[in-house]
Amino acid sequence: MATPIHVPRINNNDDEVKVLAFDVKPGERVSAGQIVGQVETDKAVLDVTAPVDGYVLGFVAQPDEIAQVGSVMLWLGASASEPIPEAGAPTPDSSTAGPSPVTGKAKLLLARYGVKSDAVTPIDGRITVEAVERYLATHGLAAAAPAPVVAVSRPAEPRPEVPGTAVALSREEKGMAATVVWHRDCAVPGYIEIDYDPAPWAEYARAFQEEKGLLMPPLLPLMAWRLVEVARTMPRINATFVEQQRYEYGAVNLGFTIQAGESLYLAVVREAEVLDAGGFVNALGDVLRRAASHQLRESEASGATIGFSSMERWKVTRHIPVLPPHTAFMLAHAAARNGRAVLGASYDHRVLNGGQVVAALKKLSSPT
Amino acid sequence: MPLTAESIAAEIKARIVAIAAELGDDASELGPDEIIPATGLIDSAGLLDLIAWYEKTYQIPLTQAEINIDNLGTLARMAHFVLLKKGLV
Numbered sequence: 182m183a184t185p186i187h188v189p190r191i192n193n194n195d196d197e198v199k200v201l202a203f204d205v206k207p208g209e210r211v212s213a214g215q216i217v218g219q220v221e222t223d224k225a226v227l228d229v230t231a232p233v234d235g236y237v238l239g240f241v242a243q244p245d246e247i248a249q250v251g252s253v254m255l256w257l258g259a260s261a262s263e264p265i266p267e268a269g270a271p272t273p274d275s276s277t278a279g280p281s282p283v284t285g286k287a288k289l290l291l292a293r294y295g296v297k298s299d300a301v302t303p304i305d306g307r308i309t310v311e312a313v314e315r316y317l318a319t320h321g322l323a324a325a326a327p328a329p330v331v332a333v334s335r336p337a338e339p340r341p342e343v344p345g346t347a348v349a350l351s352r353e354e355k356g357m358a359a360t361v362v363w364h365r366d367c368a369v370p371g372y373i374e375i376d377y378d379p380a381p382w383a384e385y386a387r388a389f390q391e392e393k394g395l396l397m398p399p400l401l402p403l404m405a406w407r408l409v410e411v412a413r414t415m416p417r418i419n420a421t422f423v424e425q426q427r428y429e430y431g432a433v434n435l436g437f438t439i440q441a442g443e444s445l446y447l448a449v450v451r452e453a454e455v456l457d458a459g460g461f462v463n464a465l466g467d468v469l470r471r472a473a474s475h476q477l478r479e480s481e482a483s484g485a486t487i488g489f490s491s492m493e494r495w496k497v498t499r500h501i502p503v504l505p506p507h508t509a510f511m512l513a514h515a516a517a518r519n520g521r522a523v524l525g526a527s528y529d530h531r532v533l534n535g536g537q538v539v540a541a542l543k544k545l546s547s548p549t
Numbered sequence: 550m551p552l553t554a555e556s557i558a559a560e561i562k563a564r565i566v567a568i569a570a571e572l573g574d575d576a577s578e579l580g581p582d583e584i585i586p587a588t589g590l591i592d593s594a595g596l597l598d599l600i601a602w603y604e605k606t607y608q609i610p611l612t613q614a615e616i617n618i619d620n621l622g623t624l625a626r627m628a629h630f631v632l633l634k635k636g637l638v
């Protein structure tokens with residue numbers, strides 16, 4: 182049975198991507214993991230790989246075409262002569278390949294549509310939201326779009342009285358708007374900060390860097406790792422709110438903000454809780470380098486369950502970050518002043534109360 | 550133009566000067582053997598920018614294990630590492 186290769190999601194906020202090119206031709210044999218083409222958004226270019234061995238049957242999308250995330254990009258078959266399934270035909274499942282891990286958000290989506298995980302083709306070995314969305318789109322169950330959220334109904338904003346020109350938003354600007362609208366309409370955001378002495382953290386990071394011979398100062402990665410540790414012992418900070426319930430994620434996917442040129446990414450280290458400090462620092466370093474090169478992989482640009490943001494670089498001494506969609510805790514690190522600093526957190530008050538946030542911040546304010 | 554340690558170091562220094570300037574710092578006096586992170590001229594995000602540029606400019610994909618002080622800690626070491634990776638030394 183033919184296997185579809187779907188248009189991947191590069192980041193949470195782009196539902197469409199541009200098909201750049203194909204590296205294969207119809208009839209060509211490809212191996213699992215082989216790059217078959219590329220897609221791009223304003224923010225990044227992503228290689229698309231074959232999920233299985235097979236023969237290229239044909240292309241559905243075309244180079245330079247704007248394609249919907251989750252739609253079929255090309256088809257692979259067990260033989261070069263296999264026919265391409267008609268549009269709307271069922272796609273094969275992955276049940277013969279053994280069970281794949283299912284992310285927390287994907288579980289929510291599966292439950293919402295009554296779909297079993299073994300019917301969904303994994304992405305990077307996991308059943309992710311993107312994988313479920315592809316399944317839903319392929320089976321006519323829903324458009325390939327993020328999980329629906331109930332937004333507050335607001336009256337349309339009146340046009341300003343002062344004459345001006347309406348300028349269409351770029352994809353990145355649309356993405357930022359979507360994130361802040363989720364924060365405004367879906368979360369019940371709060372912000373708390375505590376004062377702390379940054380010297381022990383600085384010394385801990387200095388010793389770690391010296392011991393490991395690291396080029397990159399590891400302070401922020403180590404603080405992010407501490408957040409992962411705290412999330413492991415306080416699962417409610419690694420959670421979201423769905424259908425009147427707190428949903429505690431089964432993995433800690435740490436999202437770390439990074440500004441790369443004009444692009445702001447939330448680079449994600451998945452299942453960070455299984456790593457040790459050194460492993461996490463290396464893993465975060467890898468994804469941050471790819472973000473800096475606008476080469477984030479699909480699985481590294483989405484799926485955050487908790488967030489870390491620092492504005493120390495700009496000497497900002499306090500900032501209140503926006504919560505990424507479907508998270509409840511975003512740590513805010515800032516620059517020290519006169520030997521003191523603040524450590525803050527934006528949080529979803531449906532999931533956490535102030536006391537719980539303070540407890541987490543106190544744990545985070547020291548390296549041990 | 551053939552790659553030499555001197556020409557590579559000069560290119561890298563120009564990039565560091567540009568990154569530092571974005572943060573309001575002047576890196577024009579950076580010496581070839583100064584430990585770059587220890588100078589405080591560029592922060593961790595600036596170093597990320599530098600490494601991403603270094604990989605792309607010299608076409609030498611790095612592993613995380615290679616990104617250390619011994620290989621990339623100074624202008625001279627970064628230049629030497631390019632030549633080493635390209636089999637030119």
